[in-house]
Amino acid sequence: MKKRAYIEGVIGLAVCFFIFVLPFIFIALMAVKSKQEAALMQFSLPAKILLWDNLVQVVKTQDYMLITAYINSILITVGSVALLVLFGAMIGYVLQRRPSRVSNIIYGLALAGLMIPPAVVPTIWVLQSLGLFKTLSGMVLIQVAYGLAFSVLLYRAFIASIPRELDEAAIIDGAKPWQIFFKVVLPLLKPVTLTNIVVQSVGIFNDFTNPLYYLPGKNNVTVQLTLYNFQSQFTSQFNLLFMNILLITIPPLVVFVFFNRQIVAGMTAGGVKG
Amino acid sequence: MTNTFSRRLFIAAATTATMAIALASPSLADTTLTISSDGNAETVKALDALTKAYTAAHADVKFELENRPGGAEGDNLVKTRLATGEMTDLFQYNSGSLFQALNPTQNLADLSDIQADVTDSYKAVVTSTDGKIRGVPFGAAMGGGIYYNKKIYADLGLSVPKTWADFMANNAKIKASGKVAVAQTYKDTWSSQLFVLSDYFNVQTTNPTFAADYTANKAKYATTPAAVKGFDHLEAVFKGGYLNADFGAASFDDGVRMVANGEVAHYPMLTFALGNVKQNFPDKLNDVGFFAQPGDDAAKNGLTVWMPSGIYVAAKSTNVEAAKGFAKFVASPEGCKIMEDANGATGPYLINNCALPADVPPAVVDMLPYFKAGLTAPALEFLSPIKGPNLEQLTVEVGSGIRPAADAAALYDKDVEKQAKQLGLPNW
């Protein structure tokens, strides 16, 4: 490796450490301290590491609410992201390949989804009339509706880099529209799809306000809600609060680490030819 | 490899949770009542004790307690859920003007027939505009005044101030001795309102009809000298340099800690804070005293009182009768006793025939004489349905020196205008 790349890399690592890693070390330290030590909020090593004690206390709070929350959050995330990838790609594909007034209108409506803040109470009324209020499937559909704009935007921008010649070749071979999409185009969108999966699943898993309104109820808790509730519960117990933060950061971390390798693999395998 | 491990863990967790849920399901003949509360430690403790006692006496009624987030999110959640008919069977929430903002006539069940043991003063703050009583008291009445550290007072030879001038003189002496005079805790913005709101007794002494005039748009904070005093006091304390260094980021818990440990001499706060002292600094309970916010006249010294929160029954609940049964229990001397035992006595309860225990902390002892002598006035939010939502931000601004007191009072009047119009009050 060239010397320059090496030096740059080392400096980069150091900077990275200070900016991005220190806050997490802080969270970890706070999470394993005792209540009194945590209240001082110092960046110091704990006198005694209470990792297991704190962990058990947080998980046990309110009848193991955290476990229910985990399950709910994971189900919602997986369901929503699957639909978002599918729909986002399909719509982005049509919009990019078929520029027309109709496409522009659809694009405009999708962009509106990014811009307009959702109206809570009318949405609750709609959900209620459809029998979807306070259900996980209702929540999934809400996340899809709110996340569609981002997905569509992302796919539309990147499908531009896939040459039409590939489509035309497939058409000449007699492929039907859905075949062109699923067999030719979609596989080439792997990096974008993976990016979309990572971003959307992290966003939905970490979403707080939407489940707060559309999914109330003790059995419906999601992980962000537990963190927020514990704030009033643990007003003076920062150690438990930070342990909670630590615990609910693990799934997104796992998703990222796993998919990140795939993204890199996809890109180094040649990706899309110019 | 990572995949299989996390999958196994997931399955294990899912199985455990499913089993736990299955084992916890009640039998069909039982009623399960859901209760939503603000999740504060004291609230949860009291509700826990009450529900356990009730189930012991009525085996077929079980309870599920839910916490909601505090502050704005909690208020929002309550209003939304009531509006969409998705509220729990019972819920704990503030009384007074906040109660009025819930549209009680529409959303809350009529509880007029279970008020046998409730004091009249409380009934007034949970009555909807159609005259029906729709709540029962939960917890003790609270006084708004100033906590003081007895040790510091003893060390410096200070006596409890009877006028505001005396209070400021004490502050000067405390500052001169090197200690911090007054704690302010603006991380919890609601705590910044105390100097303004606790002054109401003094406002009422000079302007007895202020509440009525204020509601009828005839009196304003900015143009009523007695009312502006609250804002002026807040400004004066900041200008005198009497505040703790971290006033902008200190929390309510910090404030309690500081006055209990003697890091600070004064902390303006509501008396429910004693519960916090008892829980976190039980050995310092005797070091904390309390006095009402003094006005200008030493002879007319009285306490501004906050009514406790209430327990309400959602009108659209499917278990209204069963819920009312529990509400009645809460509003009985027996229920009162249970709450007392759970959190200790932090003030008088609003239930007749519910006496306070003999051993109460000094701060409570300091508070009771005001009640006994009738030297109390309800806080403005219990006499008038209008309370501007931005008061706590304005008081933070005044207390941090960002905005002058007179400006803040004028802005608050404008803020209140919105609330009045929303409630459709006449004359606005």
Place this chain on the structure above:
Amino acid sequence: MNRRSPYPYWFVLPAAVIYSVLFLVPTAASFWFSLTRWDLATTTFIGLENFRQFFSEPFLLQGLGNTLIYAFLTCILKTTIGLLLAVYLTSNVFGQGLQRNLMFFPVLVSTIGVGLTFAALMHPTRGMFNVALANIGIAGPGWLVNPHLALYSVAIIDVWKGIGLATLIYIAGLATISPDYYEAAHIDGGTRQQMFWRITVPLVRPATITVLTLSLIGGLRSFDLIWSTTRGGPGFSSDVLASVVYKQYQAGFYGLSTAGNVILFLLIALIVIPLVSYFNRREVQQ
């Protein structure tokens, strides 16, 4: 050319149904409600009174200004720093993979978690930042409690949290640029700087547009982070439109709050739509 396009509109259908029912319909309903005095039970039509009241709020103009400052500041920082970081992280430096992962961690933590953490780190007397500064003799500022600083502190936290995402999108974009361009330029004797400005920047446009649009809209709508760090305080100094709207909602002024939402939408539309059509036109020209 086939009569039936190989890009059929029915691809859009299932998503369109979900989107219309769960988003467009309630939003249209809310436009109506913004013209009323609404307490969730009764509705009284009052025309543009809500809007008039909204604009006469003294705190409001400050919130509007703050929204614009916050949005443009975070947008500019994310687009520039994001691209530079992406270029750096695709140039085969030592420890590249690790740095990429580390940089994305902030995106993974929930906003509430970030808010809590930074409130603790930025505490004026006990927080790590000021303690560290005190150790080298500098009196640290009141990051989140100084009314002149609060908004900018939150903006920095926002960039800290979001830079990983911007960089990720840029990296995906950089991956679509064929290495042939760089090789050709290298053969022609181009410097790193020239290659950056003449090859990278133009060809990474889709990513730039995406990051720009998303961070601008996100910045204009930003609420969660501001709320969890300062709640719009101290006083009103870090209030933005979204938090003002929320406070109106919390106070029970539903019609007024919905009107605020409409204003927020109009503001975003006025800024973003011209921007997006400008980029679209240039893309077609290419």
